[in-house]
Amino acid sequence: MISVLAQERLLGAALGCAFTGIVVFEERKSIYRSISDPHSPIRTQSQIKEPIFGKKYRSECAHLWNKAVDQTFRPMIEALSSRGW
Template identity: 50%
Template sequence: MISLVAQERLLGFALGSGLVGAAVLEQRRAIHRSMTPQSPPAGSVEPVRRRRPDDIEMAHIWNRAVDRALAPLIAALSSRGW
């Protein structure tokens, strides 16, 4: 049988991975919800196409979202001198 310490570590890893995965998924959904589709010019008959952000723009949006999500953790670690 696997030791109790190893079981606790595996459980912690599984729960942590699930929590981080859920947080990342929610951040990605929030980013995609925040992007509004381009509105067509008045009288246009073309279907509305969503503009895909450039890679650099998407990277900036992602970095801001991660900074906002992890700001409390960074502040707590910084206050302890890590």
């Protein structure tokens, strides 16, 4: 029987993979759409579409990710540190 902690980790991994897949798919779709029309005029800076997630969101997401990783692996790091690794 899988423990609750293992189930939470598997769920987190599955959701992370799904989220990453969606973002990669949308970015690729945007890239292919931008290069598929050879007769389109050169795009100016004002015509370039904003990414799916803005810069502020990406930086906040990275901060939360780093915080979660720190909290998850803190016991392992402390154990290794206490052994002199």
